[in-house]
Amino acid sequence: MGLQLTKVDRVETITKEDFIKKYFKPQKPVVIERFIEDWPAYSKWSLDYMKDIAGDKKVPLYDDRPVDYKDGFNEPHAVMKMSEYVDLLKKEPTKFRIFLWNILKEVPQLQKDFKFPDFGLRLMKGLPMLFFGGKNSYTFMHYDIDLANIFHFHFEGKKKCILFDQKQNKYLYKIPNSLITREDIDFNDPDFEKWPALKKVKGYVAELEHGNVLYMPEGWWHYMRYITPGFSMSLRAIARTPKNLGKAIYNVFIMRTIDNIMRRLKGQKWIDWKNEQAIVRTNNRIKVIRK
Numbered sequence: 125m126g127l128q129l130t131k132v133d134r135v136e137t138i139t140k141e142d143f144i145k146k147y148f149k150p151q152k153p154v155v156i157e158r159f160i161e162d163w164p165a166y167s168k169w170s171l172d173y174m175k176d177i178a179g180d181k182k183v184p185l186y187d188d189r190p191v192d193y194k195d196g197f198n199e200p201h202a203v204m205k206m207s208e209y210v211d212l213l214k215k216e217p218t219k220f221r222i223f224l225w226n227i228l229k230e231v232p233q234l235q236k237d238f239k240f241p242d243f244g245l246r247l248m249k250g251l252p253m254l255f256f257g258g259k260n261s262y263t264f265m266h267y268d269i270d271l272a273n274i275f276h277f278h279f280e281g282k283k284k285c286i287l288f289d290q291k292q293n294k295y296l297y298k299i300p301n302s303l304i305t306r307e308d309i310d311f312n313d314p315d316f317e318k319w320p321a322l323k324k325v326k327g328y329v330a331e332l333e334h335g336n337v338l339y340m341p342e343g344w345w346h347y348m349r350y351i352t353p354g355f356s357m358s359l360r361a362i363a364r365t366p367k368n369l370g371k372a373i374y375n376v377f378i379m380r381t382i383d384n385i386m387r388r389l390k391g392q393k394w395i396d397w398k399n400e401q402a403i404v405r406t407n408n409r410i411k412v413i414r415k
Contacts, residue, residue, distance in 0.1 A: 127314060127322065129286065132330035132338070143339075144244045148273070151341035153287055155330050159337045160277060165237035166335055169279045171210045171353065174256075178231045179207030187219040188262065190307045192395070213258045213353040221263070221350075222256035227357070238277075238357070243339075245273055245361035253358050257283075257350035262312070264347070265296065265305040269375045271343035271368040272360040278332035281354030285338060286311055288327040288345040294409040295325040296345065297402045301383050303375070306402050311347045321406050332356070342368045 133147075134155045147154045160166050184200030202220060204212075212218050227234045228250065240247045265286070268274065276285075288296065297306040297319060306319075314322050330338055331351070340346055342363045348356075363369045386394045 127286070127311070128324075128326045129329040130327070132285075132287070132328045134330075140242055140244045147339055148244065148341075151289070153328055153330070153341060153344065154339050155332065156337040156339070158335065159241065160238070160335055163238045165234075165279070165357075168237055169355075171213060171280055171355070174355070175207050175210040177234065179205065179210075181206045181230050183209055183222050183225055183256075185209070185220040186223045187221070188264070188307075192392070209256070213256070216258075217260050218258035219261050220258065221261050222254060222355070223263075225254040225256075227252055227254050240359065241275075243275065243361075245364075247275075247359045247361050248272075251360055254355055255348070255358065256353075256355040257348070258353050259350060262347065262349040264307050265309065265311050265345055266303050266347075267343050267345045268360075269303055269380070270360075270372045271363040271375075272372075273342055273363070274340040274344075275359045275361075276332070276338040276340060276356050277359070278334065278336050278338070278356045279354060280334055281350065281352035283332045283354060283356065284312075284349040284351055285330045285332060286327060286347040286349075287329070287340060288325060289341070290343050290345075292325050292327060292345070294406065295321040297321065297406045299398050299402045300405065301379055301386070301398060305345075306399060312349055321410050324410075343371065 132153045132155050134157060136156075136158045138146075138154070138156055138159070143154075146152070182203050183206050185202040185204055187201050189201065200223075204220075209220070209222070212220070238252075240249060265288075267290075297309060299305065309315075309319055309322070316323050327345075332338055334354075342365060363372050390397075
């Protein structure tokens with residue numbers, strides 16, 4: 125038995141009108157298989173190319189260690205030259221990932237290799253971010269703080285993506301005052317004895333290959349696992365629904381502030397309390413649902 129996952133719709137290409145009608149308005153994910161073949165990046169971008177063009181750049185690295193109260197927001201666990209990191213990816217599996225690397229800032233010439241596509245949404249021009257990972261490395265299940273509409277362009281290798289909408293929160297062991305689930309849940313192969321609520325969760329799954337684009341609707345949970353070494357670029361558009369826009373503002377200005385204050389005041393006890401509450405609150409919700 126595994127998670128109840130439906131395969132994400134796949135289309136070869138799509139018009140702006142069809143995308144808005146079939147996927148943006150109903151807030152439904154889709155994989156577009158052949159949307160960027162006219163980009164120079166489609167034929168140029170590879171791990172070797174990134175090593176050549178950005179080899180001397182120092183990049184922030186993250187792994188799958190649990191959150192520690194001393195960690196700042198998105199604080200990296202290590203730093204390495206891009207050339208060394210690509211060599212590591214090709215040599216052996218590694219848990220180190222590059223997360224939210226701003227290519228506009230670091231390697232301006234890469235801007236010439238892609239364009240901002242017209243999906244009918246206003247994409248944020250200053251925030252194209254790159255994500256790299258080695259074989260079997262993964263991100264924790266999370267959703268983005270700004271609940272943006274995300275277009276995830278994948279390059280080199282294969283990547284598995286598991287998605288849930290916000291309606292599934294009650295089953296996901298969500299950490300309070302946070303954007304993640306319990307970090308000890310293996311969404312690739314969950315232990316239903318330990319995490320029984322996951323038997324009820326319903327989501328989507330997609331596998332991405334070079335040149336594929338995954339649209340993730342506003343505030344959707346996502347877990348990314350690199351089947352082989354590779355990298356992706358995300359472009360984002362601001363949340364459009366008033367409810368999600370309000371949540372985004374709350375997350376950025378209130379939730380994050382509260383969490384930082386509590387970490388300073390309570391230290392690891394705050395992290396431990398939140399982890400425990402994720403179980404308590406999920407179990408309580410399940411009891412209510414059963415009644």
